[in-house]
Amino acid sequence: KAGVTQTPRYLIKTRGQQVTLSCSPISGHRSVSWYQQTPGQGLQFLFEYFSETQRNKGNFPGRFSGRQFSNSRSEMNVSTLELGDSALYLCASSLERGNEKLFFGSGTQLSVL
Amino acid sequence: GQQVMQIPQYQHVQEGEDFTTYCNSSTTLSNIQWYKQRPGGHPVFLIQLVKSGEVKKQKRLTFQFGEAKKNSSLHITATQTTDVGTYFCAGPPNSGGSNYKLTFGKGTLLTVNP
Numbered sequence: 001k002a003g004v005t006q007t008p009r010y011l012i013k014t015r016g017q018q019v020t021l022s023c024s025p026i027s028g029h030r031s032v033s034w035y036q037q038t039p040g041q042g043l044q045f046l047f048e049y050f051s052e053t054q055r056n057k058g059n060f061p062g063r064f065s066g067r068q069f070s071n072s073r074s075e076m077n078v079s080t081l082e083l084g085d086s087a088l089y090l091c092a093s094s095l096e097r098g099n100e101k102l103f104f105g106s107g108t109q110l111s112v113l
Numbered sequence: 114g115q116q117v118m119q120i121p122q123y124q125h126v127q128e129g130e131d132f133t134t135y136c137n138s139s140t141t142l143s144n145i146q147w148y149k150q151r152p153g154g155h156p157v158f159l160i161q162l163v164k165s166g167e168v169k170k171q172k173r174l175t176f177q178f179g180e181a182k183k184n185s186s187l188h189i190t191a192t193q194t195t196d197v198g199t200y201f202c203a204g205p206p207n208s209g210g211s212n213y214k215l216t217f218g219k220g221t222l223l224t225v226n227p
Contacts, residue, residue: 031213033213033214033215035217042201042217042218042219042220043156043201043203043217045214045215045216048213048214050213055213056212056213056214058214090155090156092156097213098213098214099205099212099213099214099215100144100146100161100205100215101146101158101161102146102148102156102158102215103158104148104155104156104157105155106154106155107155
């Protein structure tokens with residue numbers, strides 16, 4: 001079974017730009033979660049999707065958004081990038097619940113200059 | 114909100130020594146999960162504990178869930194260089210209803226001197 005696939009692997013953007021990250025979950029997994037990982041804050045929950053519906057959202061500004069498609073693939077978007085958005089963005093899939101046995105992708109390393 | 118704390122933040126050991134990391138939650142957990150992240154890698158699910166006082170073993174790794182379901186520990190016997198990485202504990206909020214997310218501790222970075 002293929003694992004969780006995230007693209008792109010690396011991104012370099014400048015302040016004010018926007019970015020879209022993509023995630024393909026493990027086949028059969030219907031829940032997709034997104035986490036931001038930074039050295040100072042660790043893993044911070046962004047949002048979770050199931051059946052194209054956002055079930056939970058973390059404490060991030062509205063510049064962070066996401067969606068899920070009917071095939072369970074998910075995208076997240078960050079608009080008006082700030083320097084502090086530089087981080088590793090991790091997507092994780094699970095069968096249904098989004099809060100147990102998460103399988104993470106390799107992440108997208110975003111650098112904002 | 115729920116907080117999950119881990120100690121120590123860093124641990125350096127000689128190969129063959131034992132290692133333990135501790136995890137404490139500010140609220141009761143329905144379950145506790147452990148993940149390992151190798152340097153440059155992504156978190157990988159290790160195990161989930163559900164019952165109060167539960168102990169599970171995976172080869173040299175022993176996981177415990179506290180009686181009050183607010184704390185947990187991971188113990189590695191006779192560390193090897195392959196054990197290097199950051200170990201995270203994580204738990205879902207116990208606020209009832211539909212909270213489909215995990216709160217992660219900040220992790221313990223283990224380094225092993227061969």
